[in-house]
Amino acid sequence: MKKIIIWGLVTVGAFVLIMWKLNSNKKANESKIEFVKQSNIGDVPVLVQTVVPNDFSKSFLANGNFEPIRELSYLAEAAGRVTRLLVDEGSVVKQGQIIAYIDGQIVGTDLESAKANLNQLKIDADRFESAFQTGGVTRKQMDDAKLQYDIAKTRYEAASRRVSDTYVKAPISGIINKKYIELGAYLSVGNKMFDIVDVSRLKLSVSVPEAQVVTLKKGQKVEVTSNVFPETKYDATITFIAAKGDNSLNYPVEMEVSNVAGKELKAGMYGTANFTDTNTDKAIFVARTAFIGGVNSNEVYVMEGNVAKKRKVVAGRILGDQVEVREGLKDGETVITSGQINLTDGATVSVQRNATK
The missing domain is CATH 2.40.30.170 (Efflux pump adaptor protein, beta barrel domain)
Incomplete structure (x- = not known):
């Protein structure tokens, strides 16, 4: 019987405690709601900044x-063995200066052969042209002779170029910054030889x-x-x-x-x-914090009397914590820089003593 009475008292006590706690929470919530209502009815405290155009340097x-003003990697244009190397890393070179030689014996022989063939075909072409004047050959025979001469001339020029490529010349003036070859090395066309920089x-x-x-x-x-x-x-x-x-x-x-x-x-x-x-330039800069929700919103609150009015502006350059306003604000207007979280368009505000000018 005693246990029943004790459990009953405990249950009643717990119920009373729960009801008291619920009632206490209700009063606290009502107090908070009333506080918010009173805050909304009263002036919202804010910080402000007066708009003043300032000289802005474009510097x-x-x-x-x-x-380097110029730099290049020189690649081998002819195949062969390096027979002379005239520069090293750090060497100063001028444009057109010979900096290495590649064995040109084979291409030199080709050049002599092409030259001899060219001379012979030149004689033949001249002979056929003279014969054509007297009717000794047909025009086709004369034209064929001239064609063979032109082909031989092209081959001679190509052979001359190959010989010239064995004389490696600096394409620009500068300094040999890196050397990739050594004396006696065999090169294939396209092998990297030097890095040259003009400083x-x-x-x-x-x-x-x-x-x-x-x-x-x-x-x-x-x-x-x-x-x-x-x-x-x-x-x-x-x-x-x-x-x-x-x-x-x-x-x-x-x-x-x-x-x-x-x-x-x-x-x-x-x-x-x-x-x-x-x-x-004359430019208007306001605190970055003046923008509602961030600079990209392009919206600020402007004070008109003691009323906050939302204003659309055009943001420009950002310099640290200051943002240029290209359009939307005038000299002498007052922009709200803090307290916007509690504001709505048309709300009344009060400026705090530490407001910035």
């Missing part, structure tokens, strides 16, 4: 690596965002600096601006850089292009 920096002038290749690339043009002068000689300024000229950007909307830009005696830059070094412009 900007872009980083890249220096490259008398350099190229600096950089990537420029779409907002800045539209301000550049070919032939424009640019000041270039480097990490290795930070005290020296190098003159450069824009030689190429890509017509198409990459997936990040960056456009490759190349400029030719003049080296400075005693402070010569080398290909592969790091450089900075300083694109300067003495002209300035």
Whole structure:
């Protein structure tokens, strides 16, 4: 009997506790709802920024690596054994300079044979032309003789070219950056022989965002600096601006850089292009946080009196935590930069003391 009474009391106590907890939660929820209602009825606290057009410099920096103005890999144009090698890695060469010889005995013999054949066919062609004038041969016989002579002339020119190819000449002026052959090596046509780079002038290749690339043009002068000689300024000229950007909307830009005696830059070094412009634009920049849901929304809240009004704008360049507004705002207007999460179009607001101007 005692157990029944005890279990009954426990059950009643548990029921009372549950009802008390439910009632307590209900009051708490009602309190929160009432608080939200009161908040919605009252002014929403916000931070603001006054719109002021500022001078905006068009100057900007872009980083890249220096490259040779010209570079190429020289491939063998004739087969044979290397009989003389006149350069080594690091050698300075001029365009047209002989840098190696390939054994040309066989092609030389072919050239002599082609020359002798050409001379004989020239005599035959002249004889047939004279005979044709007196009626001794037909026109077809004369034309055949001329055709044989023309064919022999072509073969002689080809043999001359093959002999010329055994004299390996530098196609450009520059420095032998890499040598792939040794004296006595046998070459086949197409074998790599040398890498030649021309660093008398350099190229600096950089990537420029779409907002800045539209301000550049070919032939424009640019000041270039480097990490290795930070005290020296190098003159450069824009030689190429890509017509198409990459997936990040960056456009490759190349400029030719003049080296400075005693402070010569080398290909592969790091450089900075300083694109300067003495002209300035009047531009409106607002805090990035002013945009509702992010810059891509192109929407902000503008204060009209103590009322928040949603405004459509056109965002432009982004510089750190500031965003250019190209259209939609005027000088002197007030933009809400914080507190938008609690706002609706037409809500009344109150500006906090730490508002920025």
